[in-house]
Amino acid sequence: MQLYYAPRTISVAIAIALEEAGLDYEPVRLDFAGGEQTQPAYKQINPKGRVPALVVDGGILTETGALLEYIAAVAPEAGLVPDEPVMAARMREVMFYLASTMHVNHAHKMRGHRWADKESSWKDMAGKVAQTMTESCEYITSNGLRGPFVLGETVSLADAYLYVVCSWLEGDGVDVSAFPKILAFREAMEARPSVQAVRAAGML
Template sequence: MQLYYAPNTISVAVAIALEEAGLEYEAIRLDFAEGEQTKPAYRQINPKGRVPALVVDGGILTETGALLDYIAAKAPGAGLVPDDPVMAARMREVMYYLASTMHVNHAHKMRGHRWANKKPSWKDMTDKVPQTMTASCEYIVANGLRGPFVLGEAFSLADAYLYVVCSWLEGDGVDVSAFAKILTFRAAMEARPSVQAVRAAGML
């Protein structure tokens, strides 16, 4: 497998899951500062011009949640998805919230051009990021973290996803000291060999 990623982006969640699953992969770094993700060579891999993209035997897969589910299916013994269907749904509930709301809140800081044409509108979106990301943290603490991990004591796909999103909080103007559960979660994740491996590789 080949994983196309950029450091400190949500694509790193896929690398964490690959490490947790014990699957071999080649990490291919894209330079966002040079706009490499928008150039024709990468557009042939992912026409959306975003990361992650995962090259597998059956073709090319995109979208973080889909890649995480693929990894779990490829390595069922890793236990990345709980057997209980309710718990599996709770895991995905958090993942879909991250994709649809919290990641979008974060993107308003520097991707305002996706939603508005006028630069004053971009500034307004950027200025609101600390508020919306703080509100997302409040939601996650109240509804998304049932223990040191999303599902309690057991690691799941949602933890890889949430960890990367939570690595952005200080940069988004969130007072993380107000969220003890998130600090505990980040510490638990940072103790895992998977996170240590991607950090050592310069992904985080």
């Protein structure tokens, strides 16, 4: 497998999950600052010009949630999706919230051009990020973390996803000291060999 990623982006969640699953992969770093993701060569891999993209035997897969589910499916022995249906749904509840809300809140800081043409609108959106990300932290604290990890004591796909999103909080203007559960979650994840491996590789 080849994982196309950019450091400190959500694509790092895929690397963490691959490490948790014990799967071999080749990381392929994209130069986002240089706009490599917008060039024709990469657009042939992912026409959306975004990361992650994962090259597998069956073709090329994109979208964070889909790649995480693929990893869990090809490495079921890693137990990254719980067998109990309600717990599996709770895991996906957090993942879908991250994709639909919290990641979008973060993107308003630098990607306002996706939603508006006027630069004044971009500044207005960027100015809201600290508030919306703080509100997302409140939600995650109250409804997303059921213990050290999303599902309590057991690591799942949602933890890789949430960890990367939570690594952006200081840069988004969030007072993380107000969220001890998130701090404890980050500490628990940083103790895991998977996170240590991707950090050593310069992905975080």
